[in-house]
Amino acid sequence: MIFSPNELSSYLIIGAILFALGLFCVLTRRNAISVLMGVELILNSANVNYVAFSHFGSGNLDGQIYAMFVIMLAAAEAAVGLAIVLAIFQLFHTIDVEAAETLRE
Amino acid sequence: MDLKNLESLNFFGPELILTGTILLLIVLDLFVQNKRNLAVLAIVGCVASLLSTFDLYSAQQGWLFYRMVVLDNFSLFFKVVALLAAICTIWMSLGSHEIRRVYQGEYYTLLLTSALGVFFMASASNLLIAYLSLELVSLTSYVLTGFLPRNRRSSEAALKYLIYGGVASGTMIYGMSWIFGMTGSLEYAAIQQALAQGEMNNVALFMAFMFIFAGFGYKIVFVPFHMWSPDVYQGAPTPFSAFLSVASNAAGLAILIRFFFPGISRVTPGGEWALVSGVEWPQVLLYASMITMTVGNLCALNQRNLKRMLAYSGIAHAGYMLMGLAILTNDGLSAILFYIVVYLIMNVGAFLVVAMVANFTGSEDIDGYRGLAWRGAVVPAVCFTIFLFSLTGLPPFAGFIGKFLLFAAVLKEGGEFIVLALVAVANSVVSLYYYAKVVKVMFLDAPEPGDKEFVIACSHFTLLIPLAVLTVALGIYFSPLVLYTTQSLRFFVK
Numbered sequence: 001m002i003f004s005p006n007e008l009s010s011y012l013i014i015g016a017i018l019f020a021l022g023l024f025c026v027l028t029r030r031n032a033i034s035v036l037m038g039v040e041l042i043l044n045s046a047n048v049n050y051v052a053f054s055h056f057g058s059g060n061l062d063g064q065i066y067a068m069f070v071i072m073l074a075a076a077e078a079a080v081g082l083a084i085v086l087a088i089f090q091l092f093h094t095i096d097v098e099a100a101e102t103l104r105e
Numbered sequence: 106m107d108l109k110n111l112e113s114l115n116f117f118g119p120e121l122i123l124t125g126t127i128l129l130l131i132v133l134d135l136f137v138q139n140k141r142n143l144a145v146l147a148i149v150g151c152v153a154s155l156l157s158t159f160d161l162y163s164a165q166q167g168w169l170f171y172r173m174v175v176l177d178n179f180s181l182f183f184k185v186v187a188l189l190a191a192i193c194t195i196w197m198s199l200g201s202h203e204i205r206r207v208y209q210g211e212y213y214t215l216l217l218t219s220a221l222g223v224f225f226m227a228s229a230s231n232l233l234i235a236y237l238s239l240e241l242v243s244l245t246s247y248v249l250t251g252f253l254p255r256n257r258r259s260s261e262a263a264l265k266y267l268i269y270g271g272v273a274s275g276t277m278i279y280g281m282s283w284i285f286g287m288t289g290s291l292e293y294a295a296i297q298q299a300l301a302q303g304e305m306n307n308v309a310l311f312m313a314f315m316f317i318f319a320g321f322g323y324k325i326v327f328v329p330f331h332m333w334s335p336d337v338y339q340g341a342p343t344p345f346s347a348f349l350s351v352a353s354n355a356a357g358l359a360i361l362i363r364f365f366f367p368g369i370s371r372v373t374p375g376g377e378w379a380l381v382s383g384v385e386w387p388q389v390l391l392y393a394s395m396i397t398m399t400v401g402n403l404c405a406l407n408q409r410n411l412k413r414m415l416a417y418s419g420i421a422h423a424g425y426m427l428m429g430l431a432i433l434t435n436d437g438l439s440a441i442l443f444y445i446v447v448y449l450i451m452n453v454g455a456f457l458v459v460a461m462v463a464n465f466t467g468s469e470d471i472d473g474y475r476g477l478a479w480r481g482a483v484v485p486a487v488c489f490t491i492f493l494f495s496l497t498g499l500p501p502f503a504g505f506i507g508k509f510l511l512f513a514a515v516l517k518e519g520g521e522f523i524v525l526a527l528v529a530v531a532n533s534v535v536s537l538y539y540y541a542k543v544v545k546v547m548f549l550d551a552p553e554p555g556d557k558e559f560v561i562a563c564s565h566f567t568l569l570i571p572l573a574v575l576t577v578a579l580g581i582y583f584s585p586l587v588l589y590t591t592q593s594l595r596f597f598v599k
Contacts, residue, residue: 012286019279026272035268042275049282058289063282066233066291069280073240080247081267087251087260097268100261 011052018045030086032095036078043074106167115171116176118157119184120224126150127217134210147195147213151220155188168230172292175230175363175494175597182593183227183359186445190352191220193453193568197344200562202464204342207252215252216348223352227359230367232281232291235360236274239324242353243270250341250349269323269333277320283313293368294384294598300369303549311385316362318389324357328545335404336418343463346412347456350419351449358426358441364428366438367596378433383499391525398424398532399412405539409461411469414539415452418496422448423537425508427527428515432522435594436514442590444507447579451504454572458489461565465557474543476552482559484566486547488573493540495576498533503579508533510587588592 003010018041025038047067054063089095114121119224129150137143158181166177174180198204204212207412222241240269247270251263285291287300287309300310323330338346370380380386401421408414426444429437444563459469462485466473476484508529515526579586 015279015282022275023272026268032264032268036271039268039271039275042279046275046278046282049279050285053282053286053289057286062233062291063285066236066282066285069233069237072239076242076244077271080244080279081271084247084251084260084263084267088264090257091257091260094245097264100257100264101258102261 008052008056011048011056015045015048015052018042018048030096030098032088032097033082035097036081036085039081040074040078043070046070106165107172107246107476108167108169110170115176116161116164116169118161119154119188120221120353122154122157123150123217123221123224125152127214127221127503130210130214130217134214136571137210140209143210143213144195144199147217150193150217151188151192151195155185155192158184158188166595168597172294173231173234174225174228176228177597178593179359179363180224180228182442182590183355184224186229186355186449187220187223187352189357190449190453191216193342193449193457193572194348196239196341196564197347197453197457197460200464200564201344201460203253203460207254207342208497212249212252215245215249216345219249219348220352223356223359226356226362229360229363230293230391232285232293232296234279235364236281239274239277239320239360242273242324242356246270246349246353249345250337252345253342256340258340259342260340262337265546266333268344269330273320273323273330276316279502280313280316280318280320283309284317287313293364293370297367297369297371301371305512314386315389318361321357321361321364321392325354325361325427326357326397326420327393327427328400328420328424331397331400331420334420335413335416338419339413339469343456343469346416347453347460350415350452350456351445354419354423355449358430358445362430362438362441363596367598370433378435380433387431387433390427391521394424394427394431394523395528396424397421397427398529402532402535402539405536408539409463409471411471411474411543412456413456413469414543415455415459418536418539419452421532422452422496424532425511425529428525429511431525432515432518434514434518436580437518439587439590439594440507440514440595441588442511442593443510443583446586446590447495447503447507447576450572450575450579451492451502452489454492454569454576455496457565457569457572458485458492461485461561461569464562465559471543474546475556477484477547477552477559480552480556480559482561485559485561485569488569489547490544493543495580497540500539501577501580503576503583506580506583 022038022041026035029035050063050067054100222238225238247267250266251260253259287305288296326334370378398421401417405414405417426441429441463469495504498504498508512526515522
């Protein structure tokens with residue numbers, strides 16, 4: 001059995017899969033909201049790692065506290081991100097990231 | 106010294122003053138009608154914080170807040186840089202038509218918050234604070250980039266910045282989680298001890314460092330994490346582009362230096378830095394530096410928008426500064442610090458002239474600079490020439506001394522680094538082309554009949570002249586600054 005709940009490596013594999021999915025989502029999606037969701041996946045992959053390492057390894061709560069801070073900052077980033085997406089929607093009438101291309105010569 | 110929370114507050118003056126100013130700005134914004142007064146208050150707060158920073162030079166060095174933050178000459182240096190950049194930016198904003206149309210109270214609040222983030226980036230000695238401070242600078246930057254209301258370029262730049270920044274910082278904390286897993290600690294000193302014992306998987310360690318490098322590299326604007334920078338610099342309000350190009354860049358270098366030097370390396374008796382074994386850092390930094398400066402300079406060649414050109418030139422300058430890091434010596438690091446100060450002066454100056462012209466013509470296109478010197482703007486044109494030649498690295502300007510110190514440090518190392526120095530010299534020659542092109546347009550091209558005479562805001566002049574004088578003066582009499590940067594290179598390690 002590869003995935004056992006009592007082993008550190010299974011959590012790390014989940015973390016790595018989440019990270020890869022998040023990166024894939026950011027690189028392929030054209031909808032700004034989907035891209036932001038990809039960023040959230042990347043942040044949460046780190047959270048899984050922190051909690052797992054903290055639980056199995058270091059013997060202190062540093063990692064779990066780090067994860068809490070990441071959750072809070074992810075919320076802050078989502079708030080700023082959605083505000084910017086809203087501004088984009090009002091100006092361009094779309095949230096397709098490739099439609100917003102007035103910069104670049 | 107290793108202080109607890111309440112004791113630490115005695116050594117926390119600059120941050121406290123800045124935080125107080127930020128809170129005061131939020132409240133006063135509700136009552137004060139004339140928003141210029143808020144800018145004056147912001148400048149007063151910065152100056153008070155600056156004085157408090159200088160006061161701390163006589164204090165003992167050490168850890169604050171249970172080893173979360175470190176107080177040493179190195180962090181004080183970056184506090185001074187951040188405050189100077191903030192003061193210049195606020196001053197520049199005072200005369201800018203762009204800023205007049207936005208919510209100024211919030212603008213100055215966010216600007217100072219960003220400067221506060223730079224403080225913590227320079228003094229973080231824990232991976233948690235490193236991440237939080239980086240996000241503090243990033244989040245405020247996203248908002249300020251998209252601050253121009255109903256402006257397509259500005260909003261689009263903010264979106265791009267947000268996506269790149271989010272991915273880079275996510276990647277960084279993923280790498281940090283691996284470091285945490287391998288060493289069992291978030292604190293730099295403990296990480297260093299654990300790494301010094303060895304027994305780590307070198308591949309995992311290398312990958313984790315590369316991920317962290319991505320996060321820091323996006324702040325300093327290394328290739329391949331540079332894609333956001335031209336768009337953001339072009340779309341953001343010009344004064345904020347200036348702040349971003351100097352303070353955010355310097356903060357990225359600060360956090361990188363602190364992570365790699367006191368963090369994961371130790372001082373050998375000879376005064377050199379030895380990194381933990383098994384990771385070929387000098388090689389990675391060497392190639393990153395070469396590629397960054399080359400890409401920056403080559404892309405700058407064809408730009409017609411001045412802000413975009415300065416963004417690419419900023420990438421090239423990040424490459425030059427990275428040279429000092431690649432050689433892993435104290436000489437290299439102190440050359441970087443010197444270059445940061447010089448770059449602050451000349452780049453803020455260059456952006457200031459761009460803001461002045463944009464005030465008048467409404468665009469940053471190079472056509473707006475046609476015959477600038479003969480349209481009643483001789484002084485800005487001459488100053489712009491000084492800044493641009495200083496950015497190129499021509500004597501007798503400050504940029505020359507900065508580059509000279511960097512090249513000297515690199516050549517002293519010898520070996521493969523000589524190739525690096527040669528690439529850098531070739532790059533400087535290339536950069537002369539696009540800087541000189543602007544000078545040519547300003548002086549040699551005749552103004553067309555449709556071009557109007559130039560009128561300049563007084564507040565811009567009071568900043569422009571000192572910056573230009575400093576650029577020349579530091580090119581001739583630079584020993585005090587060299588002394589200061591050498592002294593700033595004192596890290597607190599245990």
